[in-house]
Amino acid sequence: LRSIMPKPFSENFLLRQLFDRESCTYTYLLADVKACEAILIDPVIELAERDANLVKDLGLNLKYAINTHMHADHITGTGKLKKLIPGCQSIISKAAGAKADIYVENKDEIKFGNFKLEVRSTPGHTNGCVSYVDHDQAVVFTGDTLLIRGCGRTDFQEGSPERLYNSVYQQIFSLPDHYTVYPAHDYKGFTASTVGEEKRYNPRLTKGKDEFTTIMNNLNLPYPKKIDESLPANKVCGLQDLPDHLKF
Amino acid sequence: LRSIMPKPFSENFLLRQLFDRESCTYTYLLADVKACEAILIDPVIELAERDANLVKDLGLNLKYAINTHMHADHITGTGKLKKLIPGCQSIISKAAGAKADIYVENKDEIKFGNFKLEVRSTPGHTNGCVSYVDHDQAVVFTGDTLLIRGCGRTDFQEGSPERLYNSVYQQIFSLPDHYTVYPAHDYKGFTASTVGEEKRYNPRLTKGKDEFTTIMNNLNLPYPKKIDESLPANKVCGLQDLPDHLKF
Ligand SMILES: [Fe+2]
Numbered sequence: 001l002r003s004i005m006p007k008p009f010s011e012n013f014l015l016r017q018l019f020d021r022e023s024c025t026y027t028y029l030l031a032d033v034k035a036c037e038a039i040l041i042d043p044v045i046e047l048a049e050r051d052a053n054l055v056k057d058l059g060l061n062l063k064y065a066i067n068t069h070m071h072a073d074h075i076t077g078t079g080k081l082k083k084l085i086p087g088c089q090s091i092i093s094k095a096a097g098a099k100a101d102i103y104v105e106n107k108d109e110i111k112f113g114n115f116k117l118e119v120r121s122t123p124g125h126t127n128g129c130v131s132y133v134d135h136d137q138a139v140v141f142t143g144d145t146l147l148i149r150g151c152g153r154t155d156f157q158e159g160s161p162e163r164l165y166n167s168v169y170q171q172i173f174s175l176p177d178h179y180t181v182y183p184a185h186d187y188k189g190f191t192a193s194t195v196g197e198e199k200r201y202n203p204r205l206t207k208g209k210d211e212f213t214t215i216m217n218n219l220n221l222p223y224p225k226k227i228d229e230s231l232p233a234n235k236v237c238g239l240q241d242l243p244d245h246l247k248f
Numbered sequence: 249l250r251s252i253m254p255k256p257f258s259e260n261f262l263l264r265q266l267f268d269r270e271s272c273t274y275t276y277l278l279a280d281v282k283a284c285e286a287i288l289i290d291p292v293i294e295l296a297e298r299d300a301n302l303v304k305d306l307g308l309n310l311k312y313a314i315n316t317h318m319h320a321d322h323i324t325g326t327g328k329l330k331k332l333i334p335g336c337q338s339i340i341s342k343a344a345g346a347k348a349d350i351y352v353e354n355k356d357e358i359k360f361g362n363f364k365l366e367v368r369s370t371p372g373h374t375n376g377c378v379s380y381v382d383h384d385q386a387v388v389f390t391g392d393t394l395l396i397r398g399c400g401r402t403d404f405q406e407g408s409p410e411r412l413y414n415s416v417y418q419q420i421f422s423l424p425d426h427y428t429v430y431p432a433h434d435y436k437g438f439t440a441s442t443v444g445e446e447k448r449y450n451p452r453l454t455k456g457k458d459e460f461t462t463i464m465n466n467l468n469l470p471y472p473k474k475i476d477e478s479l480p481a482n483k484v485c486g487l488q489d490l491p492d493h494l495k496f
Protein backbone atom coordinates (compact mmCIF):
# COMPACT_ATOMS: atom_id res chain seq x y z
CA LEU A 1 0.00 0.00 0.00
CA ARG A 2 2.85 2.38 0.72
CA SER A 3 3.84 1.77 -2.90
CA ILE A 4 0.98 4.05 -3.94
CA MET A 5 1.95 6.98 -1.73
CA PRO A 6 2.70 10.07 -3.81
CA LYS A 7 6.07 11.65 -3.26
CA PRO A 8 6.09 15.31 -2.17
CA PHE A 9 6.47 17.81 -4.99
CA SER A 10 9.65 19.83 -5.48
CA GLU A 11 9.78 23.26 -3.87
CA ASN A 12 8.05 25.83 -6.10
CA PHE A 13 6.26 23.19 -8.18
CA LEU A 14 2.52 23.89 -8.47
CA LEU A 15 -0.09 21.58 -9.99
CA ARG A 16 -3.74 22.49 -10.45
CA GLN A 17 -6.23 20.08 -11.96
CA LEU A 18 -9.19 21.58 -13.85
CA PHE A 19 -12.27 19.87 -15.21
CA ASP A 20 -14.67 20.32 -18.12
CA ARG A 21 -18.01 18.78 -17.14
CA GLU A 22 -19.23 18.75 -20.74
CA SER A 23 -16.50 16.53 -22.24
CA CYS A 24 -15.21 15.23 -18.87
CA THR A 25 -11.75 16.49 -19.81
CA TYR A 26 -9.06 17.23 -17.25
CA THR A 27 -6.81 20.19 -17.95
CA TYR A 28 -3.63 20.52 -15.92
CA LEU A 29 -1.85 23.71 -14.96
CA LEU A 30 1.78 23.10 -13.99
CA ALA A 31 4.11 25.86 -12.88
CA ASP A 32 7.40 26.85 -11.42
CA VAL A 33 6.06 29.59 -9.17
CA LYS A 34 9.53 30.99 -8.54
CA ALA A 35 10.36 31.36 -12.24
CA CYS A 36 6.67 32.30 -12.81
CA GLU A 37 6.54 29.92 -15.77
CA ALA A 38 3.45 27.80 -16.36
CA ILE A 39 2.21 25.27 -18.89
CA LEU A 40 -1.27 23.90 -19.57
CA ILE A 41 -1.91 20.33 -20.68
CA ASP A 42 -5.10 19.60 -22.66
CA PRO A 43 -7.03 22.87 -22.34
CA VAL A 44 -10.58 22.96 -23.74
CA ILE A 45 -11.69 25.83 -26.00
CA GLU A 46 -14.87 26.66 -24.04
CA LEU A 47 -12.82 27.07 -20.85
CA ALA A 48 -9.79 28.88 -22.24
CA GLU A 49 -10.81 32.11 -20.47
CA ARG A 50 -11.14 30.30 -17.14
CA ASP A 51 -7.65 28.88 -17.58
CA ALA A 52 -6.16 32.19 -18.72
CA ASN A 53 -7.70 33.97 -15.71
CA LEU A 54 -6.30 31.41 -13.30
CA VAL A 55 -2.83 31.81 -14.82
CA LYS A 56 -3.18 35.56 -14.35
CA ASP A 57 -4.56 35.32 -10.78
CA LEU A 58 -1.57 33.21 -9.83
CA GLY A 59 0.83 35.75 -11.37
CA LEU A 60 2.21 33.24 -13.85
CA ASN A 61 3.33 33.47 -17.47
CA LEU A 62 1.96 30.77 -19.74
CA LYS A 63 4.84 29.36 -21.75
CA TYR A 64 3.19 26.41 -23.49
CA ALA A 65 -0.32 25.13 -24.21
CA ILE A 66 0.12 21.42 -24.83
CA ASN A 67 -2.01 18.57 -26.17
CA THR A 68 -1.54 14.89 -25.40
CA HIS A 69 -3.10 14.09 -28.80
CA MET A 70 -5.52 15.33 -31.43
CA HIS A 71 -8.80 15.10 -29.53
CA ALA A 72 -12.02 13.90 -31.16
CA ASP A 73 -14.45 14.74 -28.36
CA HIS A 74 -13.75 18.43 -27.82
CA ILE A 75 -11.94 21.32 -29.46
CA THR A 76 -8.55 22.12 -27.99
CA GLY A 77 -8.08 25.42 -26.15
CA THR A 78 -4.50 25.86 -27.34
CA GLY A 79 -5.32 28.18 -30.25
CA LYS A 80 -7.58 30.38 -28.15
CA LEU A 81 -5.03 30.54 -25.34
CA LYS A 82 -2.40 31.74 -27.83
CA LYS A 83 -4.74 34.65 -28.63
CA LEU A 84 -5.59 35.35 -24.99
CA ILE A 85 -1.98 35.13 -23.83
CA PRO A 86 0.38 36.39 -26.53
CA GLY A 87 3.75 34.66 -26.40
CA CYS A 88 2.32 31.31 -25.42
CA GLN A 89 3.30 28.52 -27.82
CA SER A 90 1.32 25.40 -28.69
CA ILE A 91 2.81 21.91 -28.58
CA ILE A 92 1.64 18.58 -30.00
CA SER A 93 3.44 15.44 -31.12
CA LYS A 94 4.82 15.29 -34.65
CA ALA A 95 2.87 12.08 -35.26
CA ALA A 96 -0.45 13.79 -34.39
CA GLY A 97 -0.64 15.38 -37.83
CA ALA A 98 -1.94 18.67 -36.43
CA LYS A 99 -0.57 22.19 -36.64
CA ALA A 100 1.33 23.60 -33.65
CA ASP A 101 4.25 25.90 -32.89
CA ILE A 102 6.42 23.08 -31.55
CA TYR A 103 6.35 19.38 -32.40
CA VAL A 104 7.62 16.81 -29.93
CA GLU A 105 8.73 13.21 -30.25
CA ASN A 106 9.54 10.31 -27.96
CA LYS A 107 12.22 11.24 -25.36
CA ASP A 108 12.02 14.98 -26.02
CA GLU A 109 11.87 17.24 -23.00
CA ILE A 110 9.54 20.17 -22.38
CA LYS A 111 11.03 22.66 -19.94
CA PHE A 112 9.32 25.29 -17.80
CA GLY A 113 11.28 27.07 -15.07
CA ASN A 114 13.29 24.48 -13.18
CA PHE A 115 11.03 21.63 -14.20
CA LYS A 116 10.65 19.38 -17.18
CA LEU A 117 8.34 16.83 -18.76
CA GLU A 118 9.65 13.81 -20.62
CA VAL A 119 7.67 12.97 -23.76
CA ARG A 120 6.76 9.31 -24.12
CA SER A 121 5.21 8.12 -27.35
CA THR A 122 2.13 6.07 -26.40
CA PRO A 123 0.18 5.36 -29.62
CA GLY A 124 -2.94 3.20 -29.72
CA HIS A 125 -5.85 5.56 -29.07
CA THR A 126 -4.39 7.64 -31.92
CA ASN A 127 -1.01 7.40 -33.67
CA GLY A 128 0.11 10.69 -32.22
CA CYS A 129 -0.75 10.06 -28.57
CA VAL A 130 1.97 10.92 -26.08
CA SER A 131 2.23 10.80 -22.30
CA TYR A 132 4.17 13.39 -20.34
CA VAL A 133 6.25 12.31 -17.35
CA ASP A 134 7.67 14.51 -14.61
CA HIS A 135 10.13 12.20 -12.86
CA ASP A 136 10.95 14.73 -10.14
CA GLN A 137 7.31 14.91 -9.04
CA ALA A 138 6.58 11.25 -9.88
CA VAL A 139 3.56 12.08 -12.02
CA VAL A 140 2.50 10.97 -15.51
CA PHE A 141 -0.10 12.67 -17.68
CA THR A 142 -1.45 9.80 -19.72
CA GLY A 143 -3.89 11.52 -22.07
CA ASP A 144 -6.39 8.95 -23.37
CA THR A 145 -3.86 6.12 -23.33
CA LEU A 146 -4.48 5.08 -19.74
CA LEU A 147 -7.59 6.22 -17.90
CA ILE A 148 -8.45 5.45 -14.26
CA ARG A 149 -9.69 1.84 -14.30
CA GLY A 150 -10.07 2.21 -18.07
CA CYS A 151 -8.39 3.36 -21.28
CA GLY A 152 -9.14 5.41 -24.38
CA ARG A 153 -11.20 3.85 -27.16
CA THR A 154 -9.40 2.37 -30.16
CA ASP A 155 -12.20 2.18 -32.70
CA PHE A 156 -11.70 5.39 -34.71
CA GLN A 157 -8.94 7.70 -35.90
CA GLU A 158 -5.92 5.39 -36.03
CA GLY A 159 -7.05 3.30 -33.08
CA SER A 160 -5.31 0.00 -32.39
CA PRO A 161 -5.87 -2.11 -29.26
CA GLU A 162 -2.54 -3.92 -29.68
CA ARG A 163 -0.58 -0.69 -29.96
CA LEU A 164 -2.38 0.81 -26.95
CA TYR A 165 -1.67 -2.29 -24.87
CA ASN A 166 2.02 -2.20 -25.78
CA SER A 167 2.19 1.53 -25.04
CA VAL A 168 0.69 1.12 -21.59
CA TYR A 169 2.95 -1.78 -20.65
CA GLN A 170 6.16 -0.40 -22.14
CA GLN A 171 5.84 3.28 -21.33
CA ILE A 172 3.48 3.64 -18.34
CA PHE A 173 3.38 0.40 -16.34
CA SER A 174 7.20 0.42 -16.52
CA LEU A 175 7.19 3.51 -14.28
CA PRO A 176 7.44 3.04 -10.49
CA ASP A 177 4.19 2.06 -8.75
CA HIS A 178 3.91 5.29 -6.78
CA TYR A 179 3.80 7.56 -9.84
CA THR A 180 0.48 9.41 -9.87
CA VAL A 181 -1.58 8.87 -13.04
CA TYR A 182 -3.37 12.00 -14.29
CA PRO A 183 -5.58 11.12 -17.27
CA ALA A 184 -7.17 13.39 -19.90
CA HIS A 185 -10.66 12.22 -18.94
CA ASP A 186 -12.67 10.65 -16.20
CA TYR A 187 -16.36 9.85 -16.37
CA LYS A 188 -16.90 8.51 -12.84
CA GLY A 189 -15.48 11.32 -10.74
CA PHE A 190 -12.01 9.92 -10.05
CA THR A 191 -9.35 12.62 -10.18
CA ALA A 192 -6.14 10.60 -9.94
CA SER A 193 -4.74 7.11 -9.63
CA THR A 194 -1.29 5.53 -9.45
CA VAL A 195 0.67 3.22 -11.71
CA GLY A 196 0.51 0.54 -8.99
CA GLU A 197 -3.27 0.76 -8.67
CA GLU A 198 -3.85 0.56 -12.42
CA LYS A 199 -1.47 -2.39 -12.76
CA ARG A 200 -3.51 -4.17 -10.11
CA TYR A 201 -7.09 -3.00 -10.70
CA ASN A 202 -7.52 -1.74 -14.26
CA PRO A 203 -10.26 -4.09 -15.49
CA ARG A 204 -9.02 -4.01 -19.10
CA LEU A 205 -5.26 -3.70 -18.81
CA THR A 206 -4.90 -6.49 -16.23
CA LYS A 207 -6.01 -8.88 -19.00
CA GLY A 208 -3.66 -10.50 -21.53
CA LYS A 209 -3.18 -8.75 -24.87
CA ASP A 210 -5.53 -11.04 -26.79
CA GLU A 211 -8.36 -10.71 -24.31
CA PHE A 212 -7.77 -6.96 -24.14
CA THR A 213 -8.03 -6.75 -27.93
CA THR A 214 -11.28 -8.72 -27.92
CA ILE A 215 -12.73 -6.43 -25.24
CA MET A 216 -11.73 -3.30 -27.13
CA ASN A 217 -13.07 -4.59 -30.44
CA ASN A 218 -16.46 -5.31 -28.91
CA LEU A 219 -17.24 -2.15 -26.98
CA ASN A 220 -19.73 -0.99 -29.64
CA LEU A 221 -19.40 2.64 -28.56
CA PRO A 222 -21.47 5.35 -30.22
CA TYR A 223 -19.81 7.57 -32.84
CA PRO A 224 -18.19 10.49 -30.95
CA LYS A 225 -20.75 13.31 -30.88
CA LYS A 226 -18.34 16.12 -31.64
CA ILE A 227 -15.78 14.34 -33.86
CA ASP A 228 -16.87 15.99 -37.10
CA GLU A 229 -16.33 19.48 -35.77
CA SER A 230 -13.45 18.63 -33.42
CA LEU A 231 -10.98 16.96 -35.77
CA PRO A 232 -10.82 19.68 -38.45
CA ALA A 233 -10.57 22.37 -35.76
CA ASN A 234 -7.94 20.46 -33.76
CA LYS A 235 -5.80 19.98 -36.87
CA VAL A 236 -5.19 23.72 -36.66
CA CYS A 237 -5.07 24.12 -32.85
CA GLY A 238 -8.76 25.04 -32.61
CA LEU A 239 -8.24 28.15 -34.75
CA GLN A 240 -10.36 27.68 -37.88
CA ASP A 241 -13.76 26.45 -39.02
CA LEU A 242 -15.08 26.84 -35.48
CA PRO A 243 -18.81 26.45 -34.82
CA ASP A 244 -20.50 29.85 -34.48
CA HIS A 245 -20.74 29.82 -30.68
CA LEU A 246 -16.99 29.20 -30.37
CA LYS A 247 -15.78 31.75 -32.91
CA PHE A 248 -13.35 34.31 -31.47
CA LEU B 249 2.89 34.01 -4.81
CA ARG B 250 4.92 31.60 -2.70
CA SER B 251 2.28 32.20 -0.05
CA ILE B 252 -0.07 29.95 -2.01
CA MET B 253 2.33 26.99 -2.29
CA PRO B 254 0.87 23.91 -0.60
CA LYS B 255 3.03 22.32 2.04
CA PRO B 256 3.96 18.65 1.51
CA PHE B 257 1.69 16.16 3.24
CA SER B 258 2.85 14.15 6.23
CA GLU B 259 4.29 10.71 5.55
CA ASN B 260 1.48 8.14 5.13
CA PHE B 261 -1.19 10.80 4.62
CA LEU B 262 -3.29 10.12 1.53
CA LEU B 263 -5.91 12.44 0.03
CA ARG B 264 -8.13 11.55 -2.93
CA GLN B 265 -10.66 13.96 -4.32
CA LEU B 266 -13.78 12.48 -5.95
CA PHE B 267 -16.50 14.22 -7.94
CA ASP B 268 -20.22 13.79 -8.58
CA ARG B 269 -21.03 15.33 -11.96
CA GLU B 270 -24.76 15.38 -11.21
CA SER B 271 -24.68 17.60 -8.10
CA CYS B 272 -21.11 18.90 -8.65
CA THR B 273 -20.21 17.61 -5.19
CA TYR B 274 -16.67 16.85 -4.13
CA THR B 275 -16.16 13.89 -1.84
CA TYR B 276 -12.81 13.53 -0.08
CA LEU B 277 -11.10 10.33 0.97
CA LEU B 278 -8.45 10.93 3.63
CA ALA B 279 -6.34 8.15 5.08
CA ASP B 280 -3.45 7.15 7.21
CA VAL B 281 -2.17 4.39 4.92
CA LYS B 282 0.09 2.98 7.61
CA ALA B 283 -2.69 2.62 10.18
CA CYS B 284 -5.03 1.70 7.25
CA GLU B 285 -7.66 4.08 8.61
CA ALA B 286 -9.70 6.22 6.25
CA ILE B 287 -12.50 8.77 6.44
CA LEU B 288 -14.81 10.16 3.76
CA ILE B 289 -16.08 13.73 3.76
CA ASP B 290 -19.38 14.48 2.00
CA PRO B 291 -20.08 11.22 0.15
CA VAL B 292 -23.06 11.13 -2.25
CA ILE B 293 -25.58 8.28 -2.09
CA GLU B 294 -25.47 7.47 -5.82
CA LEU B 295 -21.69 7.03 -5.64
CA ALA B 296 -21.39 5.21 -2.31
CA GLU B 297 -20.37 1.99 -4.10
CA ARG B 298 -17.65 3.79 -6.03
CA ASP B 299 -16.29 5.19 -2.78
CA ALA B 300 -16.54 1.88 -0.92
CA ASN B 301 -14.72 0.09 -3.76
CA LEU B 302 -11.91 2.64 -3.74
CA VAL B 303 -11.50 2.24 0.03
CA LYS B 304 -11.29 -1.53 -0.53
CA ASP B 305 -8.88 -1.29 -3.50
CA LEU B 306 -6.56 0.80 -1.38
CA GLY B 307 -6.70 -1.73 1.46
CA LEU B 308 -8.17 0.77 3.90
CA ASN B 309 -10.75 0.55 6.68
CA LEU B 310 -13.39 3.26 6.62
CA LYS B 311 -13.69 4.66 10.13
CA TYR B 312 -16.01 7.63 9.58
CA ALA B 313 -18.37 8.93 6.88
CA ILE B 314 -18.67 12.64 7.59
CA ASN B 315 -20.88 15.50 6.41
CA THR B 316 -19.95 19.18 6.45
CA HIS B 317 -23.67 20.00 6.78
CA MET B 318 -27.16 18.77 5.99
CA HIS B 319 -27.16 19.01 2.19
CA ALA B 320 -30.16 20.23 0.23
CA ASP B 321 -28.95 19.38 -3.29
CA HIS B 322 -28.16 15.68 -2.96
CA ILE B 323 -28.70 12.80 -0.57
CA THR B 324 -25.72 11.98 1.63
CA GLY B 325 -23.93 8.67 1.13
CA THR B 326 -23.16 8.21 4.82
CA GLY B 327 -26.11 5.90 5.54
CA LYS B 328 -25.42 3.70 2.54
CA LEU B 329 -21.71 3.54 3.35
CA LYS B 330 -22.56 2.32 6.86
CA LYS B 331 -24.46 -0.57 5.24
CA LEU B 332 -21.71 -1.27 2.69
CA ILE B 333 -18.90 -1.07 5.22
CA PRO B 334 -20.08 -2.34 8.62
CA GLY B 335 -18.29 -0.63 11.49
CA CYS B 336 -18.12 2.73 9.76
CA GLN B 337 -19.71 5.53 11.82
CA SER B 338 -21.43 8.66 10.55
CA ILE B 339 -20.58 12.15 11.79
CA ILE B 340 -22.37 15.48 11.49
CA SER B 341 -22.44 18.62 13.62
CA LYS B 342 -24.81 18.76 16.57
CA ALA B 343 -26.30 21.98 15.18
CA ALA B 344 -27.22 20.30 11.86
CA GLY B 345 -30.28 18.72 13.43
CA ALA B 346 -29.74 15.42 11.59
CA LYS B 347 -29.26 11.90 12.89
CA ALA B 348 -25.73 10.47 13.03
CA ASP B 349 -23.61 8.16 15.17
CA ILE B 350 -21.37 10.96 16.39
CA TYR B 351 -22.12 14.67 16.76
CA VAL B 352 -19.34 17.23 16.65
CA GLU B 353 -19.06 20.83 17.78
CA ASN B 354 -16.64 23.72 17.35
CA LYS B 355 -13.08 22.78 18.37
CA ASP B 356 -13.76 19.04 18.52
CA GLU B 357 -11.21 16.76 16.88
CA ILE B 358 -11.85 13.84 14.54
CA LYS B 359 -9.00 11.33 14.62
CA PHE B 360 -8.02 8.71 12.05
CA GLY B 361 -4.67 6.91 12.40
CA ASN B 362 -2.02 9.49 13.20
CA PHE B 363 -4.03 12.34 11.74
CA LYS B 364 -6.79 14.62 12.92
CA LEU B 365 -9.29 17.17 11.73
CA GLU B 366 -10.24 20.21 13.78
CA VAL B 367 -13.94 21.05 13.63
CA ARG B 368 -14.70 24.73 13.04
CA SER B 369 -18.26 25.93 13.30
CA THR B 370 -18.96 28.00 10.15
CA PRO B 371 -22.72 28.71 10.06
CA GLY B 372 -24.36 30.89 7.43
CA HIS B 373 -25.25 28.53 4.56
CA THR B 374 -26.99 26.46 7.24
CA ASN B 375 -26.83 26.70 11.03
CA GLY B 376 -25.02 23.39 11.29
CA CYS B 377 -22.29 24.03 8.71
CA VAL B 378 -18.79 23.14 9.85
CA SER B 379 -15.38 23.25 8.19
CA TYR B 380 -12.73 20.64 8.89
CA VAL B 381 -9.09 21.70 9.21
CA ASP B 382 -6.01 19.49 9.07
CA HIS B 383 -3.27 21.79 10.34
CA ASP B 384 -0.53 19.24 9.69
CA GLN B 385 -1.38 19.08 5.97
CA ALA B 386 -2.44 22.73 5.79
CA VAL B 387 -5.81 21.92 4.22
CA VAL B 388 -9.34 23.05 5.05
CA PHE B 389 -12.54 21.37 3.88
CA THR B 390 -14.97 24.26 3.71
CA GLY B 391 -18.24 22.55 2.79
CA ASP B 392 -20.59 25.13 1.25
CA THR B 393 -19.30 27.96 3.44
CA LEU B 394 -16.48 29.00 1.11
CA LEU B 395 -16.43 27.86 -2.51
CA ILE B 396 -13.71 28.62 -5.08
CA ARG B 397 -14.34 32.24 -6.13
CA GLY B 398 -17.80 31.88 -4.57
CA CYS B 399 -19.75 30.72 -1.51
CA GLY B 400 -22.81 28.69 -0.61
CA ARG B 401 -26.26 30.26 -1.03
CA THR B 402 -27.96 31.74 2.01
CA ASP B 403 -31.55 31.94 0.86
CA PHE B 404 -33.06 28.74 2.28
CA GLN B 405 -32.74 26.41 5.27
CA GLU B 406 -31.34 28.73 7.97
CA GLY B 407 -29.32 30.82 5.53
CA SER B 408 -27.83 34.11 6.70
CA PRO B 409 -25.39 36.20 4.64
CA GLU B 410 -24.10 38.01 7.75
CA ARG B 411 -23.36 34.78 9.58
CA LEU B 412 -21.66 33.26 6.53
CA TYR B 413 -19.51 36.36 6.11
CA ASN B 414 -18.44 36.26 9.76
CA SER B 415 -17.74 32.52 9.55
CA VAL B 416 -15.49 32.93 6.52
CA TYR B 417 -13.54 35.83 8.01
CA GLN B 418 -13.23 34.44 11.54
CA GLN B 419 -12.72 30.75 10.84
CA ILE B 420 -11.29 30.40 7.32
CA PHE B 421 -9.59 33.63 6.24
CA SER B 422 -7.86 33.60 9.63
CA LEU B 423 -5.93 30.49 8.51
CA PRO B 424 -2.51 30.96 6.85
CA ASP B 425 -2.62 31.94 3.16
CA HIS B 426 -1.07 28.71 1.92
CA TYR B 427 -3.78 26.45 3.36
CA THR B 428 -5.47 24.60 0.49
CA VAL B 429 -9.24 25.16 0.27
CA TYR B 430 -11.22 22.05 -0.66
CA PRO B 431 -14.91 22.95 -1.09
CA ALA B 432 -17.98 20.70 -1.17
CA HIS B 433 -18.90 21.87 -4.67
CA ASP B 434 -17.53 23.45 -7.78
CA TYR B 435 -19.49 24.27 -10.88
CA LYS B 436 -16.70 25.60 -13.11
CA GLY B 437 -14.19 22.77 -12.92
CA PHE B 438 -11.86 24.15 -10.26
CA THR B 439 -10.65 21.44 -7.88
CA ALA B 440 -8.84 23.45 -5.21
CA SER B 441 -7.85 26.93 -4.15
CA THR B 442 -5.97 28.49 -1.25
CA VAL B 443 -6.94 30.81 1.59
CA GLY B 444 -4.65 33.47 0.10
CA GLU B 445 -6.26 33.26 -3.33
CA GLU B 446 -9.80 33.49 -1.98
CA LYS B 447 -8.89 36.43 0.27
CA ARG B 448 -7.61 38.22 -2.83
CA TYR B 449 -9.89 37.06 -5.64
CA ASN B 450 -13.21 35.80 -4.25
CA PRO B 451 -15.63 38.17 -6.00
CA ARG B 452 -18.14 38.09 -3.13
CA LEU B 453 -16.01 37.78 0.00
CA THR B 454 -13.60 40.55 -0.98
CA LYS B 455 -16.54 42.96 -0.56
CA GLY B 456 -17.56 44.57 2.74
CA LYS B 457 -20.22 42.83 4.81
CA ASP B 458 -23.06 45.12 3.73
CA GLU B 459 -22.30 44.81 0.03
CA PHE B 460 -21.89 41.05 0.47
CA THR B 461 -25.30 40.85 2.12
CA THR B 462 -26.91 42.83 -0.70
CA ILE B 463 -25.30 40.54 -3.30
CA MET B 464 -26.45 37.40 -1.49
CA ASN B 465 -29.99 38.71 -0.99
CA ASN B 466 -30.35 39.45 -4.71
CA LEU B 467 -29.08 36.27 -6.35
CA ASN B 468 -32.63 35.12 -7.19
CA LEU B 469 -31.55 31.51 -7.44
CA PRO B 470 -34.04 28.79 -8.44
CA TYR B 471 -35.49 26.57 -5.69
CA PRO B 472 -33.05 23.65 -5.23
CA LYS B 473 -34.26 20.84 -7.48
CA LYS B 474 -33.76 18.03 -5.01
CA ILE B 475 -34.38 19.80 -1.71
CA ASP B 476 -37.75 18.16 -1.02
CA GLU B 477 -36.36 14.67 -1.22
CA SER B 478 -32.87 15.50 0.10
CA LEU B 479 -33.66 17.16 3.41
CA PRO B 480 -35.93 14.46 4.89
CA ALA B 481 -33.47 11.75 3.76
CA ASN B 482 -30.43 13.65 5.04
CA LYS B 483 -32.05 14.12 8.45
CA VAL B 484 -31.57 10.39 8.88
CA CYS B 485 -28.22 9.99 7.07
CA GLY B 486 -29.85 9.05 3.76
CA LEU B 487 -31.46 5.96 5.25
CA GLN B 488 -35.23 6.46 4.99
CA ASP B 489 -37.90 7.71 2.58
CA LEU B 490 -35.49 7.30 -0.31
CA PRO B 491 -36.75 7.70 -3.88
CA ASP B 492 -37.30 4.29 -5.51
CA HIS B 493 -34.13 4.31 -7.62
CA LEU B 494 -32.00 4.93 -4.50
CA LYS B 495 -33.61 2.36 -2.19
CA PHE B 496 -31.17 -0.19 -0.80
FE1 LIG C 1 -9.06 11.35 -27.24
Ligand SMILES: [Fe+2]
Pocket residue numbers: 317318319320321373392400
Ligand atom coordinates in the same frame (compact mmCIF):
# COMPACT_ATOMS: atom_id res chain seq x y z
FE1 LIG D 1 -25.27 22.75 0.84
